[in-house]
Amino acid sequence: xxxxxxxxxxxxxxxxxxxxxxxxxxxxxxxxxxxxxxxxxxxxxxxxxxxxxxxxxxxxxxxxxxxxxxxxxxxxxxxxxxxxxxxxxxxxxxxxxxxxxxxxxxxxxxxxxxxxxxxxxxxxxxxxxxxxxxxxxxxxxxxxxxxxxxxxxxxxxxxxxxxxxxxxxxxxxxxxxxxxxxxxxxxxxxxxxxxx
Numbered sequence: 001x002x003x004x005x006x007x008x009x010x011x012x013x014x015x016x017x018x019x020x021x022x023x024x025x026x027x028x029x030x031x032x033x034x035x036x037x038x039x040x041x042x043x044x045x046x047x048x049x050x051x052x053x054x055x056x057x058x059x060x061x062x063x064x065x066x067x068x069x070x071x072x073x074x075x076x077x078x079x080x081x082x083x084x085x086x087x088x089x090x091x092x093x094x095x096x097x098x099x100x101x102x103x104x105x106x107x108x109x110x111x112x113x114x115x116x117x118x119x120x121x122x123x124x125x126x127x128x129x130x131x132x133x134x135x136x137x138x139x140x141x142x143x144x145x146x147x148x149x150x151x152x153x154x155x156x157x158x159x160x161x162x163x164x165x166x167x168x169x170x171x172x173x174x175x176x177x178x179x180x181x182x183x184x185x186x187x188x189x190x191x192x193x194x195x196x
Contacts, residue, residue: 001115003171007096008141012059013133019073020080038085039092059174064137068072070097072129078107084191087114097142100125112164113173117144144168
């Protein structure tokens with residue numbers, strides 16, 4: 001995985017609650033086994049009409065938000081089924097950070113495992129960011145090491161489990177984390193009695 005420390009980008013304000021994983025990546029697009037190629041289908045039924053034309057007033061179709069690496073949403077983001085394709089689609093689209101007041105547990109954990117930083121801010125803080133972002137596209141800075149989100153002159157703090165923070169700062173997934181202890185594992189295996 002690619003490490004995350006500082007992400008500075010325009011953010012996309014998605015002013016919706018209970019965004020479920022089927023809205024993030026709809027079931028008809030789950031035909032790939034690779035982790036890539038899902039970004040073009042992110043929020044497909046909100047981004048495109050039945051003829052495949054862009055719906056111009058959807059936030060991701062507005063030119064000012066096209067290259068956003070940070071998504072800000074409302075409560076209960078990532079609810080619904082446990083499909084891991086949802087964080088794959090978010091990452092493949094280009095988002096490295098998702099900010100919301102709350103996340104569904106499985107989605108939240110899948111974000112860390114796939115190199116996305118999910119940040120919980122309060123509902124009032126998210127409302128503030130959403131209101132500002134909907135008025136005008138603006139850049140914010142997320143600093144994982146410092147655990148801050150800086151918007152204009154205001155700084156928001158967030159908490160993160162130290163285990164996940166270390167994983168994201170170093171770009172480790174769980175396999176890479178296991179290989180970190182490869183020497184200790186080999187030493188343990190060498191001491192084991194072999195039964196033949």
